[in-house]
Amino acid sequence: MARLTRRELLVAAGIATPSLIVPRAGYGAAAFPAKPINFIIPYAPGGGFDVYVRLVGPVMEKYLPNKVSIVPVNIAAGGGNRGVAQLYRSRPDGYTIGIINIPGMFILQQQQGSGAYDLTKFSWIGTMGEGERYVISVGAKSPLKSFADLKALSAKRPVKLSVTGPEGTAYAATMIGTQLLGIRTQLISGYKGSVDYVVAAIRGDSDAVIAAIPTTMRFVRGGEVRILASFEAHSSIPGVPDATALGKPELDQISVERLIGAPPGLPAPVQNLLASALAKSLADPAVTKWAKDNDIRMTPHTPAQTAQLIAQQRAFFDKWRKYLATG
Amino acid sequence: MxxxxxxxxxxxxxxxxxxxxxxxxxxxxxxxxxxxxxxxxxxxxxxxxxxxxxxxxxxxxxxxxxxxxxxxxxxxxxxxDAVKRYPVLKQIVAVAWIAGFAAAMLLIGILYAVPLYVFSSLLIQGRRPLLVCIGFAAAATLMIWLLFDVVLSLELYPGILFGGA
Amino acid sequence: MLDMWLHGIEGLLQFRELAFLALGMFIGLFFGAIPGLGGAAALALLMPLTYGLEPFTALALSGGVMGGVPMGGSITAILLNTPGSAPNAATAIDGYPLAQQGKAGLAIGAAASANSIGGIIGTVSVLAILPVAKNIVLLFGPPEFFLLALLGLVIVSTTSRGKLLRGLITGGFGLMVAFIGYNDVSGGERFTYGIEYLWDGVHLVPALIGLFAVAEMINLYVKGGSVANNAASVKITKMTSGLMQTFRHWPTVLRGSLIGTVVGAVPGVGGVVASFLSYSMTVQAAKEQDRDSFGKGNIKGVIAPEAAINAKDCSSLIPTLAFGIPGGVEMAVFMGILIVHGMQPGPLLLVDHQVEIYGLIWALTASCVLASFTGLMLVKPLSYVTLLDAQILAPMVLCVAFAGSYAIDMTIENVIVTAVFGVIGYLMVRFDYPRLTIVIALVLGASAERNFHQSMLMGDGKWSIYLNRPISAALLAATIALLVIPVVRAMLNQAANRKILVEKEAA
The missing domain is CATH 1.20.58 (Methane Monooxygenase Hydroxylase; Chain G, domain 1)
Structure with a gap:
């Protein structure tokens, strides 16, 4: 640990008493967990990340020994910065874990130069399933019928794309995606949240929109939106060209990952215990049914895979650094 | 003036x-x-x-x-000219109580600031008997603790001096 | 469709559903009454409990909570000038002066009945428009939203009688504060002066707690005494007299409910806009001799916002359910509950889960009425709060206000915002600046700017975008009319006066 904060000293003082009685060696996986586990969500209640935690949390309790509860803690300040910083500074004892938005936190760090935490140093527990890939789509009433139509429009004039503010992950996805595909754009930016900017395309504010698959699929089912192309390496949507077909396999790397991490220095037994509880809960019928209904793939990642994933994402977004939060 | x-x-x-x-x-x-x-x-x-x-x-x-x-x-x-005016000093004192309470919350945390503030405000500003002051201070603290800590299980701010970030 | 309505009612009329509805209502009432805590906190607290419930029961519970909150909020707004939840700030403007006159019972009674009737009218309108709700939501793009915000600002700033200049100043100050934080359109942060907390802007609820609750407690500290100036009059307040007031002022109730319904249906606009618009429009519509009494305890100033708040709660379900765009934090948390129960907000929700949705709407309405009755029962005991000695009352209220402000999102900076805005609010009262406009500017400022920029991007930088769309053109016309009509009226009056004067001299 880099340096102790006052908070940690206080917590340490509180915990010191029982740990004098129980020898340090006995403090391991066998005793863990002995009290409720705090699950930090660096956003306000009700958002996408919050829902994942509130949905998976109670299921995860089932797969932990000693019948402890998992308490969702929303720390929504500084665009998520404070929650992640607090997670990073917490005691690495397994009683504080959190959900982290990648590339959201990359963008935030790059923009604000925050040095309060190092995203690659967390003790990873896993992910909330597979990262969400993006698709490019238009409103049902749009004259654009295919990706070729979109390219043709781009040849004539810049394509208007609705998008969140530059701090949003959708903004980065849109910037990088259009750059890779060679589409000239004029962004209509500043929509709040991951749904509003899709609705903007339905309403006709913009020509097209690049959004995550689960969000888009909701509107596809309602007949409001038509998908022109998928950024997946292998399209999961029938009849839609994918990144391979478009000749830009790199598009598959644009995703929103929901990583579950603990402070650096988490003991391996505790890490494994939490990781296996998370993996089991993602395979639980309660979660898989919900995931299936919402076009989400709940494939679990091991701690090692998660660490690899973040390194990969770091490299990818470093390459496209200039398109993150360009204000 | x-x-x-x-x-x-x-x-x-x-x-x-x-x-x-x-x-x-x-x-x-x-x-x-x-x-x-x-x-x-x-x-x-x-x-x-x-x-x-x-x-x-x-x-x-x-x-x-x-x-x-x-x-x-x-x-x-x-x-x-018809508007009633209060002494400036009295107004400054009132504002100072608010500022003091907020500062106390920041420094020593909510659970210590509440009894301290209620007690001292009742004693100094309200000129109440000592027992009344203690009673209200205890009641206020209990109320805040029960509602926020027990029912809502929120971690009440511990104060910068006691480890608050 | 009718059978879906009936299925919804049928589902609700089970012992378990009704029990959870009542439980939710009481929790909502209680949380609504405490500043800082509101529907969002109550729903977040209950969310784990709903995991074990059937979806329908979970919705009955949530509907109960959402129906109870506004009533709770109005009680503290009236008794202590402490809006329990943000929209009730408008209720405090006339409700608190009534409490000071010893008429707290009257005000609470009127608020309760306005609440119920507003809720019922809101329900009826929502049931009528739900089948076409999607289209209504799609009518409001950035140009319409910007002009709607502009219209709201103009309506409110022309409301404070005789204080146009100072109303504009507080509105401008509110806008300046609203621009603090992330710049949604072109990125980066503005006016944060290196403070991390300000990246997300100055939070509305802590600011409102400061402007109203803390400001009034400072005032009580200075003034001494108790809230009500006249102890004798407090004791004779009857709860039925307040109830009757609402029926006597039915145009106000109707106007408020309709404003609430319309505002609620516009995605991303919260209850504060509904209640403040309703209040302002009521003042504007009042007779000349009646207008001066607003802000000094006019019962219509209580009825108007209360009717709007509950009507808005119903209709704000439309953007939440049909598109998944929550109008506020409360709706965001509620969306979380829906998702956890396998009901993903979106165009298909209204098709796939009709029975549940109608059940929810009925639950919301039932809870509204139930909460009003409970509120009426409490009128008498609660009125005595206004007789408590200020030196005891102020510290107790401040403790809850500050702790509640912290609890909104567990950030201690909220407490600082509350204290700062408390002092600002006190200075505004002391130096006679109206507080109406600062609230509406705080609420609408950032989104107005964002939608302005978005409109210009949509229209390739041409202003004609505001004229080419029917709704935005109508909103623009309304805004101009609102600014011009008072001037014309004043000029005509002056001309008429001069004519009378001339005729008198001639005679």
């Missing part, structure tokens, strides 16, 4: 303060890109004009009275 152009000095204070704040705001705004500053700077320039009007309208001069009558008739001089 000291008067400038027929109006007590304190009556100019809010407008003068606002003018200073707006000026700082404007200077800051011009450090941003033209797109980012367009609306805020526009609002701030309008504010400079409006606040200046307010400042002038508060003077008991002919132009001041005219401005007041046309733009803010509720502030006409004949209506102002």
């Amino acid at each position: 000291k008067r400038v152009l027929g109006t007590p000095v304190t009556d100019y204070m809010p407008a003068l303060g606002l003018l200073a704040v707006t000026a700082i705001y404007l200077v800051t705004a011009y450090q941003y890109s033209p797109d980012a500053r367009a609306v805020p700077a526009g609002v701030a320039w309008v504010m400079m004009i409006l606040v200046s009007f307010d400042l002038v309208s508060r003077t008991r001069t002919k132009i001041g009275a005219t401005l007041m009558h046309w733009l803010n008739p509720a502030g006409d001089a004949d209506k102002q």
